[in-house]
Amino acid sequence: MKKKPQAVERALENLVEQAKEGDRDALEELVRRIQDRIYGIALRMLYHPADAEDATQEILIKIITHLDGFRGESGFKTWAYRIASNHLLTTRKRRAEEWNSTFDKCERRIEKGLSYCGHQSFNEAENGLLLEEMKLACMQALLLCLSREIRMAFILGVVFQTTGIEGGEILDISPESFRQRLSRGRKQISDFMSTKCSLVNPKNPCHCEKILSFDIEKARVIDPENLLFADHLCYAKKNGQAMKQLQELDELVRVTTLFRSHPDYAAPEAFVEIVRKLVDSRKFQLFK
Numbered sequence: 001m002k003k004k005p006q007a008v009e010r011a012l013e014n015l016v017e018q019a020k021e022g023d024r025d026a027l028e029e030l031v032r033r034i035q036d037r038i039y040g041i042a043l044r045m046l047y048h049p050a051d052a053e054d055a056t057q058e059i060l061i062k063i064i065t066h067l068d069g070f071r072g073e074s075g076f077k078t079w080a081y082r083i084a085s086n087h088l089l090t091t092r093k094r095r096a097e098e099w100n101s102t103f104d105k106c107e108r109r110i111e112k113g114l115s116y117c118g119h120q121s122f123n124e125a126e127n128g129l130l131l132e133e134m135k136l137a138c139m140q141a142l143l144l145c146l147s148r149e150i151r152m153a154f155i156l157g158v159v160f161q162t163t164g165i166e167g168g169e170i171l172d173i174s175p176e177s178f179r180q181r182l183s184r185g186r187k188q189i190s191d192f193m194s195t196k197c198s199l200v201n202p203k204n205p206c207h208c209e210k211i212l213s214f215d216i217e218k219a220r221v222i223d224p225e226n227l228l229f230a231d232h233l234c235y236a237k238k239n240g241q242a243m244k245q246l247q248e249l250d251e252l253v254r255v256t257t258l259f260r261s262h263p264d265y266a267a268p269e270a271f272v273e274i275v276r277k278l279v280d281s282r283k284f285q286l287f288k
Contacts, residue, residue: 012030012033012075012076013075015029015033016030016067016070019064019067020068024276024279027279028272028275028276030064031060031271031272031275032272034080035271035272036265036267037077038056038267039052039056039266039268040160041084041152042056042088043265044143044151044155044159045143045148045151045152045155046096047094047095047096047097047141047144048094048096048228049228049229055091055094056271057271058091059087061274062083062087063080064275064278074169078166078169082169082171082172088148088152096144101144103188103192105145106142106196107196109215109219110196110205110206110211112214112218113206113210113214114210116211116217116218118213118217119213120217120224126224129227130212130222130224130227131208131209131212132229132230133228133230134208134211134212134222135199136230136262137228137229138208139259142189142193143189145188145192149171149181150181150184150185151185152181153167153171153178154181154182154185156171156178156182157179157182158185158186158259158260159260159262161260164176164178164179186252186255189255190251193258194252194255199254200251200255229263232263232265233265233266234264234266
């Protein structure tokens with residue numbers, strides 16, 4: 001039976017209090033409880049799993065070394081996500097952001113892909129995995145076309161279904177400002193996908209299978225030997241029933257459903273070991 005949000009929040013805050021009192025097991029469990037969501041936000045912000053892992057490690061260290069700063073004025077998750085969002089909005093440019101992606105560049109890539117005559121030969125299982133990688137990578141790449149501020153609001157509001165009040169608290173802006181950022185992100189993504197992506201409208205020109213060869217051979221967006229998303233450790237995919245009924249939804253809801261259907265990516269277990277080593281190093285004031 002799934003716990004209610006209030007019960008989950010109380011359990012987290014109990015762990016925080018125990019960790020503040022020097023309970024190492026509580027600290028490690030706290031990290032386990034929040035690492036997946038923080039990693040999921042970082043991955044969608046930065047695109048590349050290795051960059052997301054680095055950023056998540058930095059964020060978790062900030063959180064555990066500033067636990068004394070948590071006063072309970074907001075929920076612990078909101079407090080932790082505020083630290084995560086501040087870090088991701090101000091961190092240096094990572095490798096995927098150096099592409100300086102725009103919707104115009106994405107459109108040109110689609111045009112080149114559709115006119116490309118190359119052909120890759122894979123068996124049915126390999127082809128299915130590559131098409132899944134293509135879909136996930138493409139939608140991740142579209143997020144990079146948004147400014148960091150709009151991208152973060154889109155990820156929080158669309159993917160993680162954060163309310164305007166919660167989003168405003170996380171980003172330290174008014175609920176109305178959060179909703180405005182979210183609305184701009186929805187519009188930019190939807191305007192592109194509703195005219196280009198066949199997952200949103202089968203009549204649209206861009207079909208994953210039509211540009212897969214180009215993305216492997218020329219654009220080198222997809223590396224069959226090093227899939228970033230399709231075989232990433234994850235939990236269950238979300239909104240399976242909604243995906244089956246995708247074409248019955250209006251276009252804006254289809255876009256939202258597609259982004260929410262991405263897997264719940266699992267953070268590397270190594271994060272807990274990193275925290276353990278940090279505590280053992282005696283650099284962590286709470287445990288000296």
